[in-house]
Amino acid sequence: MDIIGQLITSFIATAAFGVIFNAPKETLVKCGLVGMGGWIIYYIAEKYSGDPVLATLGATLFVGIVSQELAKFYKTPVIIFSVAGIIPLVPGGLAYDTMRNFVEDDYFQALALGAKVTLLSGSIAFGLVFSEVINQVVRKIKAVRP
Amino acid sequence: MENEKTLTYEIMEVCLLAGKIMLQSGGETYRVEDTMMRMAAAFGIENSHSYVTPTGIIFSAEGAEPTKTKLIRISTRSTDLKKVAMVNSISRRITSGELNLESALTLLKELDALNVTFPFMVQVAAASIASGCFMIMFMGEWIDFIPAMLSGGVGYIGFLYFHRYIPVKFFSEFLASFIIGLLSFFLVKIGAGQQLDKIIIGSVMTLVPGLLVTNAVRDLMAGHLVSGLSKGAEALLTAFAIGSGIAVVLSFV
Numbered sequence: 001m002d003i004i005g006q007l008i009t010s011f012i013a014t015a016a017f018g019v020i021f022n023a024p025k026e027t028l029v030k031c032g033l034v035g036m037g038g039w040i041i042y043y044i045a046e047k048y049s050g051d052p053v054l055a056t057l058g059a060t061l062f063v064g065i066v067s068q069e070l071a072k073f074y075k076t077p078v079i080i081f082s083v084a085g086i087i088p089l090v091p092g093g094l095a096y097d098t099m100r101n102f103v104e105d106d107y108f109q110a111l112a113l114g115a116k117v118t119l120l121s122g123s124i125a126f127g128l129v130f131s132e133v134i135n136q137v138v139r140k141i142k143a144v145r146p
Numbered sequence: 147m148e149n150e151k152t153l154t155y156e157i158m159e160v161c162l163l164a165g166k167i168m169l170q171s172g173g174e175t176y177r178v179e180d181t182m183m184r185m186a187a188a189f190g191i192e193n194s195h196s197y198v199t200p201t202g203i204i205f206s207a208e209g210a211e212p213t214k215t216k217l218i219r220i221s222t223r224s225t226d227l228k229k230v231a232m233v234n235s236i237s238r239r240i241t242s243g244e245l246n247l248e249s250a251l252t253l254l255k256e257l258d259a260l261n262v263t264f265p266f267m268v269q270v271a272a273a274s275i276a277s278g279c280f281m282i283m284f285m286g287e288w289i290d291f292i293p294a295m296l297s298g299g300v301g302y303i304g305f306l307y308f309h310r311y312i313p314v315k316f317f318s319e320f321l322a323s324f325i326i327g328l329l330s331f332f333l334v335k336i337g338a339g340q341q342l343d344k345i346i347i348g349s350v351m352t353l354v355p356g357l358l359v360t361n362a363v364r365d366l367m368a369g370h371l372v373s374g375l376s377k378g379a380e381a382l383l384t385a386f387a388i389g390s391g392i393a394v395v396l397s398f399v
Contacts, residue, residue: 013279092354099389
């Protein structure tokens, strides 16, 4: 039951972010699906491994690879799908928490949270770069062996 | 000779205009560089270099005469993925030889002047729905869904309005998060909502610079050190504005 709620809300939230970022109308549903897939992978992986960094990495890899394929298929820039897809994964809440602790003079907590934000956004960036590398390697292998 | 000179200038103008639209609409720096060089190559300038940072573009083209270099400044940045997609499709048509120089220039000029955003109310509705959904995704209770939608929506209206009248982005972010904090506190106080923290986090998700942080790290990894650092600084300032907006409310109550 819980997971159905997560599926629905992550789909709607991602598609709504597509509207805020002014993505083309015909891509909104696809954006929502990409974001939903990424979030569910994160949600399940985080629940069973307890490691948000690993879960984020896995989810971003999924988002990255799917976005590359969609971009190739529909001949649009990758950024349209990847931006919407990683929105649920970005540590926005944590970044806000960090700053709130800073302005409330709790530097110890703020630094700890800040380190976490850096790690999480690093793993998102790494996942995106890694999915691009995979894509290029696959393309090169195909070019060598047609 | 004179003819060739003006031709190079025109090609540069097309490339720079495309780059400018992409960068202002939130395209990645490396993609802007790549697109500009591809377009130049399609028009016959084999040797071109572009250096793109979030605040400006330097583009130089080597031709028969001395190398020409032009610089344009980018002062406003937003996220408008539709424009990125449209520039992308124009550049595709240029590289496939469908578009000539003049029609590419007119198309890009039209696109630059065009306003393709969703209507105001649709954006606000999307922001408020997203706020509610994010609250659920961060393990909030369904009872807080409506309060999160309310404060997220009102906060986003505030952000759009302030941004229109006050050109300082960080100030409008500060005011918007101040409104969110105030409204969430009020809703919890009158008993409409329960978890103040979850409502606030869900509502500020439409403002937080999560995307900027990620892009900054990605640029740094790709070796675009200047872009990475400047985006990181922008993200830090935004996060600071939001955090202090909420903190002001929390210190009052």
